[in-house]
Amino acid sequence: MADYTPQSIEQKWQARWTSSGAFEVEVDRSRPKFYCLEMFAYPSGHAHVGHVRNYMIGDIVARLKRMQGFNVLHPFGWDAFGLPAENAAIKNKVHPETWTLANIAHMKGQLQRLGISYAWGRELATCLPDYYRWNQWLFLRMLEKGIAYRRRSAVNWCPTDLTVLANEQVIDGACWRCGTAVVTRDLEQWFLRITQYADELLDGAAGLSAWPEKVLTMQQNWIGRSTGVQASFPLVDPVGGTTGLEIFTTRIDTIYGATFVLLAPEHPLVDPYLAGPEQALKREAVAKFRAQDRLARMSGEVDKEGVDTGRVAINPFTGERVPIWVANFVLADYGTGAIMAVPFGDQRDFEFAKKYGLPIRAVVAPNDGETIDAAAVDPATMTEAWAGYGRSVNSGPFSGLPSDEAWRKMADHAEANGIGRRSTQYRLKDWGISRQRYWGTPIPVVHCPVDGIVPVPDEQLPIELPKVEQFTGQGDSPLAQIADWVNVPCPRCGGPARRETDTMDTFVDSSWYFYRFCDPGNTELPFSPASVRYWGPVDFYSGGVEHAILHLIYSRFFCRVFRDLGMVDHDEPFTRLLTQGMVLKDGNVMSKSKGNVVDPDDMIEKYGADALRLYVMFVAPPEKEVEWSDSGLEGSWRFLARVWRAVEPLAPMVAGLGAPATPKRDQREGGDFTGLDFDDAHRALRRKTHQTIERVSGDLYPRAHLNTAVAALMELVNELYAFTDKIGLTRQGRLSGIEAGPATRAVLAETVEALVLMLSPFAPHMAEELWELLGHGDGVVAAGWPAADAAVAAEEAIVVPVQVNGKVRGRVSVPAGIDEASLEAAALADPAVQGHIAGKTIVKVVVAKGRLVSIVVK
Numbered sequence: 104m105a106d107y108t109p110q111s112i113e114q115k116w117q118a119r120w121t122s123s124g125a126f127e128v129e130v131d132r133s134r135p136k137f138y139c140l141e142m143f144a145y146p147s148g149h150a151h152v153g154h155v156r157n158y159m160i161g162d163i164v165a166r167l168k169r170m171q172g173f174n175v176l177h178p179f180g181w182d183a184f185g186l187p188a189e190n191a192a193i194k195n196k197v198h199p200e201t202w203t204l205a206n207i208a209h210m211k212g213q214l215q216r217l218g219i220s221y222a223w224g225r226e227l228a229t230c231l232p233d234y235y236r237w238n239q240w241l242f243l244r245m246l247e248k249g250i251a252y253r254r255r256s257a258v259n260w261c262p263t264d265l266t267v268l269a270n271e272q273v274i275d276g277a278c279w280r281c282g283t284a285v286v287t288r289d290l291e292q293w294f295l296r297i298t299q300y301a302d303e304l305l306d307g308a309a310g311l312s313a314w315p316e317k318v319l320t321m322q323q324n325w326i327g328r329s330t331g332v333q334a335s336f337p338l339v340d341p342v343g344g345t346t347g348l349e350i351f352t353t354r355i356d357t358i359y360g361a362t363f364v365l366l367a368p369e370h371p372l373v374d375p376y377l378a379g380p381e382q383a384l385k386r387e388a389v390a391k392f393r394a395q396d397r398l399a400r401m402s403g404e405v406d407k408e409g410v411d412t413g414r415v416a417i418n419p420f421t422g423e424r425v426p427i428w429v430a431n432f433v434l435a436d437y438g439t440g441a442i443m444a445v446p447f448g449d450q451r452d453f454e455f456a457k458k459y460g461l462p463i464r465a466v467v468a469p470n471d472g473e474t475i476d477a478a479a480v481d482p483a484t485m486t487e488a489w490a491g492y493g494r495s496v497n498s499g500p501f502s503g504l505p506s507d508e509a510w511r512k513m514a515d516h517a518e519a520n521g522i523g524r525r526s527t528q529y530r531l532k533d534w535g536i537s538r539q540r541y542w543g544t545p546i547p548v549v550h551c552p553v554d555g556i557v558p559v560p561d562e563q564l565p566i567e568l569p570k571v572e573q574f575t576g577q578g579d580s581p582l583a584q585i586a587d588w589v590n591v592p593c594p595r596c597g598g599p600a601r602r603e604t605d606t607m608d609t610f611v612d613s614s615w616y617f618y619r620f621c622d623p624g625n626t627e628l629p630f631s632p633a634s635v636r637y638w639g640p641v642d643f644y645s646g647g648v649e650h651a652i653l654h655l656i657y658s659r660f661f662c663r664v665f666r667d668l669g670m671v672d673h674d675e676p677f678t679r680l681l682t683q684g685m686v687l688k689d690g691n692v693m694s695k696s697k698g699n700v701v702d703p704d705d706m707i708e709k710y711g712a713d714a715l716r717l718y719v720m721f722v723a724p725p726e727k728e729v730e731w732s733d734s735g736l737e738g739s740w741r742f743l744a745r746v747w748r749a750v751e752p753l754a755p756m757v758a759g760l761g762a763p764a765t766p767k768r769d770q771r772e773g774g775d776f777t778g779l780d781f782d783d784a785h786r787a788l789r790r791k792t793h794q795t796i797e798r799v800s801g802d803l804y805p806r807a808h809l810n811t812a813v814a815a816l817m818e819l820v821n822e823l824y825a826f827t828d829k830i831g832l833t834r835q836g837r838l839s840g841i842e843a844g845p846a847t848r849a850v851l852a853e854t855v856e857a858l859v860l861m862l863s864p865f866a867p868h869m870a871e872e873l874w875e876l877l878g879h880g881d882g883v884v885a886a887g888w889p890a891a892d893a894a895v896a897a898e899e900a901i902v903v904p905v906q907v908n909g910k911v912r913g914r915v916s917v918p919a920g921i922d923e924a925s926l927e928a929a930a931l932a933d934p935a936v937q938g939h940i941a942g943k944t945i946v947k948v949v950v951a952k953g954r955l956v957s958i959v960v961k
């Protein structure tokens with residue numbers, strides 16, 4: 104008997120898969136397609152086991168679906184633009200491309216050593232011109248459709264390095280390199296009008312029934328649609344042409360309780376209202392608010408603070424004069440950047456009013472019968488805002504109306520009297536894609552002093568990145584410093600002009616790569632519509648939950664843009680989504696900075712890729728976090744060695760006897776079992792085998808309960824050992840002396856083959872090796888997934904005699920494994936037995952499990 108030596112087996116099969124192109128696919132309309140995709144990788148250098156968990160999950164699904172007869176597209180690529188390459192260039196004086204391509208080469212090797220079944224022939228890297236030219240092509244289409252546009256917007260600027268900083272390069276308000284406090288600067292930048300699709304993105308999410316609920320909720324919150332009223336509060340001191348303060352509220356029904364109004368620190372009224380030397384302190388406070396983190400301001404993490412402008416506005420419903428304050432928790436880019444404050448109904452306003460002694464007025468009363476403490480809705484005693492609905496009070500002519508009716512009537516009143524109008528607001532903003540960086544897709548426009556912004560004609564694409572020798576990380580955008588590249592003739596008038604020097608956010612690259620995989624060699628278009636009509640949408644997509652918002656929303660947006668260009672005929676790009684859990688070590692998420700990464704290569708060297716794959720899949724459900732453990736991995740290795748020891752010695756005896764798995768296989772059909780003389784042990788093993796096929800098939804997809812599927816396989820292996828032990832077949836050496844009968848051999852062949860096939864998505868190399876030993880030349884994939892025979896899987900029925908006072912009075916038919924209590928109940932319920940016990944007292948019941956029930960009555 105040969106030992107289980109994963110390293111030699113694994114290399115052999117990886118080489119075979121590569122040379123035979125085992126996972127390369129073409130459009131084949133005669134077969135159902137399945138598009139299985141894991142989020143592509145950022146080539147940071149080395150993948151650790153936390154990264155590769157995701158690829159293993161996808162690989163199991165891909166391998167299963169292939170065996171189930173689907174034409175499976177399972178591609179991989181590299182999200183290869185982005186800041187780390189540029190940072191490495193600055194630090195190590197290595198070109199971003201050199202750094203990136205070296206990382207890709209290394210990581211690709213890692214994935215190949217794991218035996219992930221990718222169609223490498225479709226590999227792509229977004230940093231190569233044959234990919235990013237299509238970003239440029241799509242940008243031009245968006246420009247034509249008015250989806251891409253330009254406006255001024257703030258960027259982070261380091262006054263020492265004289266460079267724009269990405270948000271990730273700003274650490275606690277300071278430059279990541281020199282520690283100088285970062286300032287904001289307004290620049291003309293490019294945006295994509297994703298807000299045009301806000302309603303569709305929101306409503307479409309409702310149909311994504313195979314996405315995790317939490318992801319849908321995050322997307323909904325991100326889009327954040329609110330219906331409300333935009334109303335104007337007349338200003339007592341108009342500024343320029345501004346005579347009214349526009350506010351947005353979702354609770355117009357509370358307007359009688361609006362006892363003050365609040366401006367965002369960035370609101371245009373703030374500077375004029377706080378002008379003059381005597382207000383310097385207030386201006387300082389406002390400057391501090393502006394510098395506070397936007398998210399913290401919104402979340403309420405920072406204390407609510409404000410300053411009084413000393414000016415007043417008129418509440419358009421009550422006619423009262425209300426003070427105008429500036430508050431740090433009001434955001435400039437939501438609604439109108441100003442609010443009517445209703446401390447009675449809004450917690451932030453309540454805290455603000457308490458802090459600064461501003462009035463609180465009750466404007467809603469709970470419905471009769473609601474159990475709310477009167478003190479909780481009395482402005483004199485309440486300790487927090489009451490955001491409930493009920494009926495309006497202290498609300499002039501609207502008093503007494505139920506809240507919803509008051510809302511409608513007040514909105515009508517506002518509209519009829521020129522006070523305001525109904526309005527829908529979104530948290531979602533247009534997507535700013537300009538980056539003042541080198542390592543990204545150049546935006547394909549030219550700035551001409553005569554013609555303005557001129558799109559680069561399609562036939563001049565790609566605009567390739569210039570080769571740069573040295574990255575200083577200083578000055579304006581790196582591209583702006585390369586005169587040869589920047590200065591070009593205007594495509595329209597031929598006069599001197601300058602290229603756009605911004606590059607695109609790398610999220611553009613990842614928003615459509617899944618379509619490029621369908622047709623990666625296309626030189627006319629990003630992809631042919633026919634290829635995506637066949638392969639699309641992605642059936643199963645898996646990746647980290649950190650991409651739950653941006654990447655997935657942007658991809659859903661691009662899907663709709665391609666649809667509106669007539670290139671895609673579906674509305675949603677990803678039918679089913681799985682978000683895999685993190686891998687932790689020593690309680691922390693694995694990461695280079697924490698120094699707790701486990702390199703898959705080290706583990707492969709020690710235990711083999713199959714054990715690593717099996718361990719990671721067995722240790723927890725894919726969505727859950729995993730705490731890494733070397734001993735768990737060793738346990739998986741031991742299990743595989745145990746499988747090997749069970750199957751390998753049996754191979755000569757059962758080779759060629761394979762039981763039917765799918766009709767595709769031309770060996771024995773199910774009927775052939777009928778001629779064989781099965782005993783109880785045979786039947787029990789067959790039953791377990793078919794029950795396991797049912798369980799594993801059900802667990803794997805779409806449920807993706809990969810860990811319980813492995814557990815079921817472990818049980819089957821135990822049964823196999825119990826069987827061979829019982830008939831004295833097990834151990835090495837003893838096998839040859841035993842003459843197994845045809846029934847035994849047929850049953851063993853069936854079990855062993857089913858086991859190998861079901862194990863193959865998890866431990867593909869070992870499965871291939873065993874499959875070959877079992878006499879098959881055509882690979883596990885070609886074998887097809889085993890089919891469960893429900894009749895064989897069903898618990899066998901046994902007939903148990905029932906005695907009453909020592910005489911057999913009936914026979915009950917029950918499942919073989921029945922427990923004593925159920926058997927007793929079945930016996931007592933039997934109609935024939937009933938005839939002998941009805942009306943009598945049962946003295947005792949003796950159950951001989953599986954054999955006899957004896958009832959004594961008097």
Ligand code: ANZ
Pocket residue numbers: 328329351352353354357367432433434435436437438439440441442443444445447448449490528
């Ligand atoms: C008065 C009011 C009374 C409000 C009440 C709420 C409760 P959503 O649902 O998230 O859209 N608001 C409006 N613009 C804001 C801004 N730029 N920054 C901070 N807060 C802003 O929230 C809408 C509500 O958030 C609006 O309704 C407004 O407060 C506040 F009992 O107006 B409300």
